Amino acid sequence: MDRIRQDIPILKETFDGNPLVYLDNAATTQKPRAVLDAMTRFYETDNANAHRGMHVLAERATIALEDSRRTVQTFLHAAHPEEIVFTKSCTESINLVARGLSQAWIDADAIILSILEHHSNIVPWLQVKEERGCDLLWIDIHDDGTLNMQGFEEVLRHGTVKLVAITAQSNVLGIRPPLKEMIQKAHAAGALVLVDAAQAMAHEKIDVTELDCDFLTFSGHKLYGPTGIGVLYGKRKLLETLPPLLGGGMMIGEVFTDRFTTADVPAKFEGGTQPLAEAVGLDAAIDWLTQFSWDDITKHESLLMKKAYDLLQKIPGLTILCPNPNPNPSPLLSFTIDGVHPHDLTEILGRKGICLRAGHHCTQPLHRRLGIPASTRLSVGIYNTTTELDLLAKELPEAVKRLQ
Numbered sequence: 001m002d003r004i005r006q007d008i009p010i011l012k013e014t015f016d017g018n019p020l021v022y023l024d025n026a027a028t029t030q031k032p033r034a035v036l037d038a039m040t041r042f043y044e045t046d047n048a049n050a051h052r053g054m055h056v057l058a059e060r061a062t063i064a065l066e067d068s069r070r071t072v073q074t075f076l077h078a079a080h081p082e083e084i085v086f087t088k089s090c091t092e093s094i095n096l097v098a099r100g101l102s103q104a105w106i107d108a109d110a111i112i113l114s115i116l117e118h119h120s121n122i123v124p125w126l127q128v129k130e131e132r133g134c135d136l137l138w139i140d141i142h143d144d145g146t147l148n149m150q151g152f153e154e155v156l157r158h159g160t161v162k163l164v165a166i167t168a169q170s171n172v173l174g175i176r177p178p179l180k181e182m183i184q185k186a187h188a189a190g191a192l193v194l195v196d197a198a199q200a201m202a203h204e205k206i207d208v209t210e211l212d213c214d215f216l217t218f219s220g221h222k223l224y225g226p227t228g229i230g231v232l233y234g235k236r237k238l239l240e241t242l243p244p245l246l247g248g249g250m251m252i253g254e255v256f257t258d259r260f261t262t263a264d265v266p267a268k269f270e271g272g273t274q275p276l277a278e279a280v281g282l283d284a285a286i287d288w289l290t291q292f293s294w295d296d297i298t299k300h301e302s303l304l305m306k307k308a309y310d311l312l313q314k315i316p317g318l319t320i321l322c323p324n325p326n327p328n329p330s331p332l333l334s335f336t337i338d339g340v341h342p343h344d345l346t347e348i349l350g351r352k353g354i355c356l357r358a359g360h361h362c363t364q365p366l367h368r369r370l371g372i373p374a375s376t377r378l379s380v381g382i383y384n385t386t387t388e389l390d391l392l393a394k395e396l397p398e399a400v401k402r403l404q
């Protein structure tokens with residue numbers, strides 16, 4: 001653990017003499033030195049635009065971008081590198097699919113979403129609904145937060161469902177829907193499936209071939225990589241039929257004064273200069289993450305979360321939202337405390353160097369469903385320790401006492 005923590009420069013920061021206790025990994029993760037160094041090295045030795053020049057630096061930049069694409073392909077176990085599209089974020093990746101499908105679809109049919117979704121996996125579909133007049137059908141949750149699978153099957157029977165867009169892990173409750181089963185059922189009903197893997201990606205093995213999802217999206221920055229880069233995985237034959245989101249340089253076959261043709265995938269979706277240093281950073285982040293086994297990551301994060309559950313349950317008036325009985329708890333949980341506003345709580349703890357997230361976490365429909373305006377979220381990553389949770393256990397009751 002010492003070695004892992006030494007890899008992450010920001011963890012040495014202190015606030016008024018208090019060590020940084022970063023428990024907001026679901027918002028963004030901190031970056032290993034290897035990621036920062038790889039990005040600096042790219043600017044110092046390889047910087048040029050990719051896929052544009054013939055000179056030596058242009059070649060290095062192109063190789064760096066395509067190496068990163070192959071790293072992501074291997075990481076996701078995708079069949080072809082062309083199935084990996086670089087975007088600026090998970091949000092942009094979902095928008096790319098939504099805008100593209102909206103143009104490609106002829107009929108205005110139905111899209112299924114779960115109430116667990118982040119706004120990034122809701123608003124683009126609301127835009128499609130506004131544009132095409134299609135129905136949005138919602139899967140509800142049970143009181144323990146798990147998805148109502150009977151409800152899912154009922155909405156699938158609607159008969160005209162074109163797409164199911166589902167999170168791999170809720171960013172509020174940590175719930176992990178049974179993706180494989182849902183994908184099989186959706187396909188049997190003739191629907192495509194988009195998996196929003198923004199939260200799951202850094203915590204569990206995601207194999208797109210085994211899952212058989214049609215699209216999968218995530219952001220580099222939640223995976224120990226830089227901001228400014230996201231990934232869209234799409235089955236090649238589907239990407240080939242999808243119109244591009246952005247028009248511009250390098251996404252074209254030919255351009256005339258009255259028309260254009262598009263390049264092959266993935267270039268078709270990568271109009272304009274790509275986030276090159278960020279792609280290099282993402283490559284380094286995946287390299288850094290995959291030095292650990294998924295078993296070890298799960299074991300470590302589960303241990304932390306069991307401790308977090310124990311310490312939070314001792315706070316009077318604290319309610320953990322939909323506690324997950326799973327023996328391997330998700331790497332995040334959210335809670336409310338009677339008489340304490342999450343913003344006030346996280347501000348007080350923040351002054352002690354303890355970083356938790358407060359608010360609706362971009363999930364207003366879910367918070368409305370839970371009957372609360374806001375919650376506080378604790379989320380761990382590879383580098384967190386039980387000592388950090390001890391510090392939270394010391395500071396939290398004092399903060400609550402001050403606020404109640």
Ligand SMILES: Cc1ncc(COP(=O)(O)O)c(C=O)c1O
Binds near residue numbers: 026120121198219
């Ligand atoms: C489940 C989920 N989906 C999508 C996103 C959007 O990610 P980004 O803001 O990096 O595009 C987030 C971010 O918190 C998320 O938690």
